[in-house]
Amino acid sequence: MKKDSDFSPLKIAIMSDPHLSMTNDLHYKQWQYALNHAQKEDHDIYLVAGDLSEAGSKEEFELFQESIESINKPILYVPGNHDLGNKKLTGNEGEIDSTKIKNYRKNLGADFHAQNFFGIDFIGLNSQLFSSGLQEEKDQLLFFESQLASDAPKIIFMHAPLFVTDPKEAGGVYWNAEIEARIRLLQLLKDRPVLAVISGHLHRLVVNYTDILFISAPALSFGLPDFTLGLGYLTLNISPSNIHFNLQQIPRINK
DSSP states (O other): OOOOOOSOOEEEEEEOOOOBOSSOHHHHHHHHHHHHHHHHTTOSEEEEOSOOBSSOOHHHHHHHHHHTTTOOSOEEEOOOHHHHOBOSSSOOTTBOOHHHHHHHHHHHOOSSEEEEETTEEEEEOOGGGTTOOOHHHHHHHHHHHHHHTSOSOEEEEOSSOSOSSOTTOOOSSSSSOOHHHHHHHHHHHTTSOEEEEEEOSSSSOEEEESSSEEEEOOOSSOOOTTTOOOEEEEEEEEETTEEEEEEEEEOOOOO
């Protein structure tokens, strides 16, 4: 895979699923602990892979914005299902729709975006749009295709992973992208200078490697009991010749 060598070594904090809530201050305390820890570790840039809030309310979005005001480095984030609805599967009220997207954009800005820092394109996607059939999905796909056209090295981040263990695994479940959208997106990534694809959503650390590194970060709110290694975030160290990551564990705060 072609990678542009014109960038300096970079230290990235990858965080996910803070689930900030007006009724559960323990999530907020754990989130603040993680942010303080990451600042002491002197990361160059922060990526937050969705589920910023618990219920997608204006008050929770404001709480998230206030919580990151002290970060003096670039911090990029994307929405998750708790921020604007689950992926479309059954037509239930809790699934993504244009009204929820407008609410998110009004309070937190673009739900998909791209910026270049340190010579790397950071492309944030709204994974809830995949297979939604919404106009916003078409807009995002056109945007994504245009961003992939450049030869700059890229890190792509989203909330739900394209797949959990196998690119050919079945869809129709809560945890991954539907297979048609997944195949289309993976095909777009083929032979492009993609350093890593980052996600969250699973509330546990999952790492896959095809010809691209796929990482799902653990949560900072709660883990899944059967799989969790505890709460934490990832430090991703990238240089032109190497990529490696460390798990930074965060204690559970009970009071």
